[in-house]
Structures are given as C-alpha cells and as structure tokens.
Amino acid sequence: MKKIKSILIANRGEIAIRISETAKKMGIKTYGIKTPKEPGAYYLQFMDEIIDFTEAISDIPEFLDIDRIIYSIKEFNIDAVHPGYGYLAENPYFAQKCIDEKITFIGPSPDSIYKLGNKTIAKQLASRHNIPLLEGSDGNIKNTKHAKLLAQKIGYPVILKAASGGGGRGMRIVESEDSIEKMFRMAQNESEKAFADPSVFMEKYVRNPRHIEFQILADHHGNIIHLGERECSIQRKHQKLIEEAPSIALNDELREKMGESAINIARASNYRNAGTVEFLLDESGNFYFMEMNTRIQVEHPVTEMVTGLDLIEWQIRIAQEEKLTIKQKDVKIEGWAIECRINAEDVQSGFSPFLGTVEKISITNGKNCRFDTGVAEGSNVTSNFDSMLAKLICYGETREKAISNSLSALSKLQIQGIKTTIPFCKAVLNHPKFIKGDISTSFIVKDMKQLFHQEQDEEMIAAFWAALNYNVQLDIEDETYVDYEKGKNMTPWLMNKRLKSL
Amino acid sequence: MDPNGKIYKDFLNRIERFKIQNGPEKIKKQHDKGKLHARERIALLFDKDSFEELDAFVTSATPDTGLGKIDEAFGDGVVIGHGQINGRLVYIYSQDFNVMGGSLGAVHAKKIIKVQDLALRVGAPIIGLMDSGGARIQEGVASLSGYTSIFHRNIQSSGVIPQISVILGPAAGGAVYSPALTDFVFMAKKTSYMFLTGPDVVKEVLNEDVSFEELGGAEVHARKSGVANFIYEDEENALLGVKKLLSFFPSNNLENPPYVETSTNKDKNAESPGTIVPDDPNKPYDVKKVIELIVDQDSFFESSEQFAPNIVTGFARLNGIAIGIVANQPKVLAGVIDINSSVKGARFIRFCDAFNIPILTLEDVPGFLPGLDQEHNGIIKHGAKLLFAFSEATVPKITVILRKAYGGAFCVMNSKNIGGDYSYAWPTAEIAVMGPEGAVSILHKKELQNAEDPKKLRKEFAAKYRQEIANPYIADEKGYIDEVIDPANTRKKLISAFKTLENKHIEQPARKHGNMPL
C-alpha cells in the first residue's frame, strides 16, 4: 500500500491536536474540520489545512456526517482519515465506505468493528476461543421466564445489559429473584429508548471489580502484540476519570495470562491496528473479558509513557501496511504513569457540566509531565461537546513517585473561568486507599467521603478574600467623588432651550 | 440664666426625655426584630455629621380622641430633615416604628409634607424610609387626609425631583401608594411587606391562606409584581444601594446627571463585546456581559433585575457620564417583548427622559411574544407604551443592533424614525420585516410544498434569506441605520456619539401632556 501523505482528522479537541502532532512528525499533511459550533476552536490552530463545515447543510452533527466527510476527502484528495475516539471511530459503515472510496481508514476493518461492537457477537467469539467470560446468557434474553431461569443458573447478583448499549445506559443490577421481572422489563424499555433495540443480555455481577484493559497492536501481516495493561478503576457512572499504567493488581504471571487472552481475542476477530481489550478483575484474581474497543483510547498516553512508544504513529504505520517491528519480548514496561482527566464539571454539584469560557489557563509541562489539552485561553466550553478539556499525564519511576508528581502538577495547573475536576483528582490521589492501590470501580461511591480536595484553612482563605473584596468595594463606593457641579454647568444654548420648554 | 434654676432644668429635662425616647432600649427593640432604628438608617445614608433634623420635638395634635391614648412622644413617629449624600443636599423622612408602630397621624403626615414641599421648592432629591403600621386609626379621617396630601405632593414632584422609597418594615393599605408614585422602590428581604389588603382580609374574603412574605414580600414584588426595583438581603446594603443609585441622578429636572471620574482606563486592550454574541443566531447569551464590556468598569447598576428579565434596564457610566441602558436579554425568552417587559422598559425610559439621562439601547429582539394570553391581556396597548416612551423621549438616544431586529420590534426599539439620534449595527445584525423561518414560509410556500425534503430546503432558504435579506448592510446602504461598526469599537464610538449630543434639544409641540396608552 502507498504511503500516507495526508490525513483528515475527523475529530476535535485534544485528540485532534494529538493526532496532528504525530502526523507532523511523520511529515504528513493534516486537514481539520471547522464546525459552526466552535469556529474558533483551539485544535484548528494545529491543522495544516482547514475544511470549512460552518455552513449547516443537514441536521447530522458535522463529525458524524459520513457523506460530507467522504465528499471532502475526495474533494481535497486526502489519502487517509483518522477518526480519533467517539464519533465515527467505531462505525463499521463509515470504515466500509472508506474502503469503497479507496480512502485509508486508520483503524481496524469494518468486519472487526462490527463483530466486536456487538457485545453478544463479541462474547460468542471470546467463548469459542476459551477466553474467560462472566457467566451469562448466551445471546439475548427471550422473555421474563428465560431471565428467571438464567439468573437461577448463574446465581444472584446478576446484571442486565443492553446488547447495543454502552456508557451505562440500559444496565440493571438485580440482587434477588423478587425484582428480576421488573428489572428485565425496565432494562428492555431503557434499551429500546436509548438505542432503538430492546435486546438485553445477562451476566454474573462482580462486586468491587477492577477495570483492567490491555493495549493491542496488530499489523496486516499476522503480528499481534500487547503493550501491557492500564487500570481504569476510578470511574463515575462508567466514565473513567483517572487511569494508570501498569496496574498494581497484576503480577507478571497474571499479566502474561491476560495479555495472551487479549491477543487471542484480537486474533480471533482478525484484528488490525490499535485496539483495547477490556477485562474485569475480581478480588481473587479471576479475570473476565468485557469487550474490545476498536479505536485509540482517551487514556492511551499512560501506555505511551511506560513503553516509550507513539501509538498514533503505529496506527498510521499499520494503516499503510507496515510490519510491526516490535516483538512481544521487546516490550518493556518501565516506571509508572497516571492520567487525570480534566473535565469541565462542577464536582461540588454532582459533576454537572460547567459551561463558560476558559479565561486563563496555566499549563504545566515538565520532564515527567505531559499536558494534552484541547482548550487554551479564550476557549468556550459549550453543551455541544463532551466535557473533557484536557488530560494531565505524569510519570514516575514508581507508583508513589507518579502520584506525587501528579499532585504537584495538579497544584500548579490553574484554570480560571471554568470549574473542573482538578479538586476531584487531587482528592483521589491523596486518598489512603488509592495510595495503597486498594481500588475498584466502586471506589468513588464506596470509599470517597468527600469528592473534592480541600487544603487546610482553604475555607477561611475564601472567607477572607470575600471580606477583603467587600471591604475594598465599600471603600471605593465611599470614596467615589460624585461631581454634581459638572451636571449644573451647561452651555447657554441648552440652558435656555431647556428653560423655555418647561 | 441660673444653671440650677427651673427654667434651665425644664430645658434639660426635655432633652433628656428625647434622649430616652431614642435611647439604647428603643434601638434594641428594633434590632431584636432584625431592623435598624430610624435614626441609625439616616446616619448610614448621610455624610458624617451632615444631617439636620427638623421638627424633632413636635407631638401628636390630638392626644386623646376617645379611641385610645395616643403616645405623646416627640416627633410623632417620623424623623425628617436634610443632609448631604456624597456632598449633595438630599431631603429625607424616616418613620420610627417605636412610636405607635410608625403609624401615620395628622402631625406625622404634616412633617412628611413639610420635607416634600421643601425638597420641591429647592429642587433636591427626597428619600422616604418607610416602617409603619399604616394609618393611625385613632385619628380617623385626619390620617387619611394626611396620606392624600402626601400622594398629591408625590405626583407634583414626579419628574421634577428624584423620589426614592425604601421599604424597611410593613407598608399596608394606603401607605403603599406613596412608594408606588415615586421613581424607585427599595425593599429589604423578609422584613418588609407591601400590600393593599393583608393576609387576614384575604383569608376572610377568599378563604385563602397566604403568608405576609407570599402576599407582599420583597421577592414577590421584585419578581412578580415589579413594584420593587431593588431588593437587598439586609438594610445596610439596601441603604448603600440607595446612595449608589442617587449618584446617577441630577438633583432636579433642570440639571444634567453628575459626573464620576473613572479610575480605570478601559480603552486599552479590552475584550471586544462582540465575542459574547454567538455565531448561531438561535443561541442565547447574556447581554449584561455585553453591557459590562461597553460601560465604565463596575459602573452598571441594574434596576428591576428580576421582573421581566427578558429586558434589562439599568444605569451605567460611559466615560464618567451617567446613561440609562435598555437592552433585550436573549438569555431569557430569547429577549422577546411581552407585556411586562414593555411596561418595565417604558417606565425606565420615562424616568431617564425626565431627568436628562441619555439612553443607550442594545437591541437583539426576535419580535413580540405571540399567544392568546398576551393578546387578550393587551400586548397591543402595553407594547405601545414602550413605543410611546422611546418616541416621546427627547434625551440623546442611541441604538446598537447586536443581532436580531425584526418587524414591529425593530420599530419599537428606538429606531431612527421615532427619533433615535444614532443607530449602529454590528456585523452580526439581522434586520428585516420578519425572521428567516417566517419569511421563508411565505416567500417559498410553493417550492416547500412540492419539495422532496422540505426540512432541508427550508434550511437552505433560511440561510439564503439571512445572507441576502436579513443583513445590516441593506439597512446601512438605504440609510435606516447610520453605520455598521466593529464591535470592538463600540465603546469608543458611543463615547464620541454621546459627546456630540450633549447640547441636544428638541422643540415639543405645546400641550398639557401626551396621552400615553395606559
């Protein structure tokens, strides 16, 4: 296959910038899409060429408008498209359309995307290749009676999930047989509403599991390696907030076992390019395959930091059918990396999205610290897009050092105008259980008493600052000189006319 | 005079009695209810040692009417006088709840009338601090007569001197009309009430349970009735607010508003107010942010903030000169004009006009609020008030069209044809007879009916309409506006434009008064 000379980045924010940086390094020309929702966006500054989508021509959001994107790629004669994450990254139809139009899609084949994107098919695939799975329904549940029987077989608690779902919607945990019928119907309804597909499946529910995922690279020549694991157990409502690599819960033996399973599932689906295999790890060290994400992940930088590899570069190289030059034995995990997601969310008000303008931002870039940001001073945060503004990734030789480096970077990272998850990240990193590594996906709900970090005397400092501001305001108003005399001086013209008219 | 003799002792005794009447015990009585004493309020308002009291020692005219004993306290429940606020003469009356609940009897009324007459005679602002149980029943018709005389003077002074009412306790029945006749009403939250008929009567007549706060508290009057222009958490901040408001007003209708030197130079590297307006014409934004970027720093003082928030009214300074601002608020109901916002805007404009305060209009209005409710309640005549007020005002009037200016709303919002002196538009302005959606339905009715994908076609037509018809350049080229300006230059432009209008005067036809559609 020919070398890629130009890429359309069909995404926005930090990932668009991230992709453009690697592309630039590789001498590839980048094209970005300008949308009417944020025509002055920061990521556009990093593109070689900008394609203007500001004029609305349909109701489809710009980054999901397959026809328009394909048309633009042809129009500008662009070689390849990188979808980033979200949007069209896991859309098999788009990937197929690219192939039809002879455009290089930087990602896996439409077939892999389709198979791995459907949880039921993915599980069947895994079970055929003896990859450990949570016990569950083999396929979708037919009716309430079926649900009851299955739950009896698996044993409570069980979880019901939408077959086409994700992001926690359509999920129901059932603790006992009393509520199985009701919950099944609710899950179906929710699933129908959210995804226009009422199919629901069931599996064993694991208490306090860890979220462990393996980064995979696979080329077109049958080589598949894994780049070790990431732990993403710090989640709120299935949204990851802090990720790290490697995981404190894995020893070499377990790592090898899980890595092998990850490679197996990739092989079974004839996978190419970068992907991530997600597992649940229970308290006794059993792991279960959850799903495979067929895209670059938000949290990929922690893997990059501990392996020294550029994953975007490998995505592009694999897409132009280069051979993987790294063998599994060459992959060395060194040190520790932690990523904190900086979201525009008001932690004190239930993580509600916070909209506004980034008035000021002080960026911390250091030796052990990488700041991938999608915003800069003056950027607007609107409800059009998700709330992630930036990611702070810090490195240390040990986990302790990575934590302390993260904390010191977080304390230097200041954002004015927008409330962010910085105080939340500080609270997690200061938490004794997190420091010990004693975490699970229910950490936030179960172990955190306060969701944001407060320094000693912080409230008093706030009170003082308010009192001082008020005091100064009072003095200004008290000392303001109001010049009433000036109002009495007017030209004879005006004075005369005014007198006459009264 | 013998310092130990009876004559001097009598004199001292009288002063002693006066001191006790206003002593710590009485002050504590007010404090225990969360309120300040009538004299403390005056002390907070006036420059140090500048207050001169009048008629401190008068007592009630009819100590016993047979309806019960009347307190023979000095002053008869109201403190009157004059003093300086920021170095300027202001008259005041402050009701003392400690004396017969601040009730209004003949002498009490006479004292208020006295300061009202004095203020009008010398052309100075007057402030009333109300804390009164209402008419003094024991004095019968004499107190009603007193009220009426006060109302009459309120009306005589209207438009001649600024009148401010501050409600710091109850104001019931007839007592509410004096504040209603004045220019601005302040209220303190939770300790002040205004209503014509109290909760007891409501209960009796309608059998509805309603609390003082729900019936006539500060929040109700700020948000629902619009009676209160300014409300505060406490009395001290309320009185500070009164001082601040006065700093925008001249002493009378012959003078120009005062000048305040601006300490900060905003003309350098300021953010352009244009950045606040989103590109998407259907997206809301906060027009107050635009105002803040145009006027002198921290000078904007909003009036009637919570009532009809779809229009913003308030005072500000532009290079030290006081101006009044009327702005559509796209953040609330898209800035549409309805009954309440018309009335709110009209009253504000008329105040500015009466006291020579130039008016700046910031326009972003999609039109009038449609619907049965509005039409049946008379949006026609209420909207006409706004039109009347803008058209009638002879002070300098400048409009900046920020975004939408459609149809009748464009005419009403101080267009050049009703006497606007200058009319500017930002490049984001859309000026046309109607909005794109409506216009497309009429202009392209046939095409849309026959279209395969009418939704898509409609969008295309709307975009075309926006670009070709609803832009500011056509109005500019035809002279309906003066200039399309760069938003970044708005402040500079306005300062120099208002400067050229300093000497503006318009001859009015001789008449008693116009007939505003009330």
Added chain:
Amino acid sequence: MMFSKSKKNKQKFIACTGNNKKYEFVNPKELSIKQGKENLPVEIIQDKQGFVYIVWKKKKYQVDVIEKNQNQYEIMVNGVSYPISIESPFSYKRRKYLAENVEESKVEKIHAPMPGKIVEFLVEENQVVKEGETLLILEAMKMQNEIISNIHGKINKINFQAEDNVMKDDILIEVER
C-alpha cells in the same frame, strides 16, 4: 454596631459560609488573619498570567471571585468554590433572627414561561443549584431559551425529559431551598 464609615474605627466583617460557619475579620485591608492571639500577615501576589494568590503561613492559595451580588460572593480557592456572605455584626444578628423566625416556602416550582420543546436538562435530581444557574434549555419560537433557577437549592424533582413538549405554566422542575 454597623459598618462604620470612619477609617479610624475598627471595621469588623463576619463571613458566613454555605454551611453556616462564620469567620470574623477586623480590618481585612490591613492584610492579616488572626489565629489565636496572633495576627499573621497575608501576602497577595499576582503571577505573570494574572492568577492571584494569597500566601498565608507560607502556604499559597490561588483565589478568584467567581461571582458577586451585593454582599454575596462566590469565591474559588484552588479550584474549589465557596459561597460566602459578608455580614456586619448587626446584619449577622438579623440573619440569625430571620432564619429562626421567618419561614419560607420550601419548594420553588419552575414553570414553563411559554409552550415549547425541551432541548436538554443541564441538571439532575438531587443536584445543588445556585440562583441564576441554568436548569434546562427550552426551545420555543425557534429560539433556545435558558430556564434559570430563582433560588439556591437542591433539585427536588424533574417532571419532563429532553424532547418532551410542554405547555405554558407546566411545572418543569421543583427546587428545594
């Protein structure tokens, strides 16, 4: 008793926090905070980018006024926000008296100001909202309108979902004080 106007006098400010804790400051403009019997100095610094810091007891705090309305402030310290109301000794007493003696209706109902379609809710049930905070976006007359909260409080109930059509005066959200 009240905020005195003479600069010679001691000016005492009482800062009340959201959870009704109070801090007292005498003449804050002298830039010191009392701890025990000692007055410890406060330093205010501004960095090149314009971020403002308070240094007290050798510790640095980034501070910012997010909002102010009369005597009500929202202060951000190190990214955490604190609602603070500044009272004089008298208004503090008044506040306490009113809290004990004047009852307020607990639930504020937010009505639809006009018929329209709900675009999205920006809040969830049980979320704490501030006065003036946008609760939802209602589309009517082809315009998106922000529906804002009149009070500080907690979202008690949300009666509709995104995409629902509502009539004028429908109760959209109930906020509890």
